[in-house]
Amino acid sequence: MQPINRTNLTESAAESLRAEILSGRWAIGERIPNETALTELLAVSRGTVREAVRVLISKGLLDARQGSGTYVRSTVDTSGALDRVKRSGLRDQWEARAALDVEAARLAALRHTPGDLDRMRGLLKARGTVADDGREAFGRRDIAFHRSIVEASGNRAIVELYDFFTSAILETIHSTLNGDLPEPDDRAHAAIVDAIATGDADKAAAAVRSFMAPVLRELERLLSQ
Amino acid sequence: MQPINRTNLTESAAESLRAEILSGRWAIGERIPNETALTELLAVSRGTVREAVRVLISKGLLDARQGSGTYVRSTVDTSGALDRVKRSGLRDQWEARAALDVEAARLAALRHTPGDLDRMRGLLKARGTVADDGREAFGRRDIAFHRSIVEASGNRAIVELYDFFTSAILETIHSTLNGDLPEPDDRAHAAIVDAIATGDADKAAAAVRSFMAPVLRELERLLSQ
């Protein structure tokens, strides 16, 4: 039986290089040793060095320029962050998304354009009910509506993370949860849009918060069983 | 002059493979063609194929097993999400982190232990001033204090993202911003801890929000110049 931690040379080399970069051994923008030198430093062949470097390039830590060298692009590695977020549990993910959702509504109240409001209301009308054409299709329309609010915040970082949480939560619910979560009715949805339309950030935030509360309570109940 | 979108074979191959995987061409757990076959499919050498596959392994899409084959591990790619967040601009990042910070304080008010409060107060006392031993060291202590609040939320997803934003924002500020951001005084910091200690979630959230406001205003001013 092999030890389960057995790893290959490429990963060892990549990990070793990554640690050096994160330690700040080379400053941002500085050139790291060339492939031949790394071959000796890491005691692996050039092919293995190239695979390791390629991984770090894809993580955004390095930047290779043909004819010139390989340079440090960043000394912080965030590639594993989302993996850990994924493993953080459904309640935590839901809370984090709710935080973004609330802040998005707050910003949307301040920054929304007339077009944003039209789009929200159009998607809310098109949302319909589960009975129309099944749960999955309804889920997609529901998500589209909520996303339109987040988009109206004009904050791309929040939109991006919101999308991530949405897919992560969906995946988790599919695989772990069987019970149904309460689905707020049209009136609750419309209340959010109306609050945003008033331009009152606190009111918009409160609307989303009270919208989320019952779902979160039910979620905690289901998870504590 | 070369077109700026010029890319190398490895990236083309990786992108091509990634697209096939995301399209669902192979089911999760299914084995993809071996290296020799990929060499023909992608019309590149084995070395290039290996580099491309290695990148997709590091993204969590593939899983290579020596002697057996290379298998699909996931058909959703979230690895680019944080990259896009990084490129979303300083204001957006700050707002997103503030949202998490506010929610963390809210949760901390509800869930904190006596030990949490002790730690926060200890770190606040140890925080001192810039004059003590330079800006960088002070910055680290300041971050440690704020992180202790986020940790007290008991939400790992929020902690993880908070860390991400902290490092991303620090890096951006280092490279783009020269002006100083306002630094709230000890009293403002202590007010957050006190609010959390009362167990009143709204009060804690409001404390963090008013703490953040002047910094965000100054940030917008600096960025609009």
Add this chain to the structure above:
DNA sequence: GCTCATCAAGTCATCAGATGATTTGATGGA
């Protein structure tokens, strides 16, 4: 008929060598 050691084929892991493409700084003439 069942079990299990053995084996061979298939596959990824790694190495070594060679050539091409590109960048960059040095050189030297106009």
Add this chain to the structure above:
DNA sequence: TCCATCAAATCATCTGATGACTTGATGAGC
């Protein structure tokens, strides 16, 4: 001083070979 040219350095890519590991087939032994 300017600029075309060149050579060295570096990454990009290909090719061939060998090793390590997995897996299913085989067949002896019971």
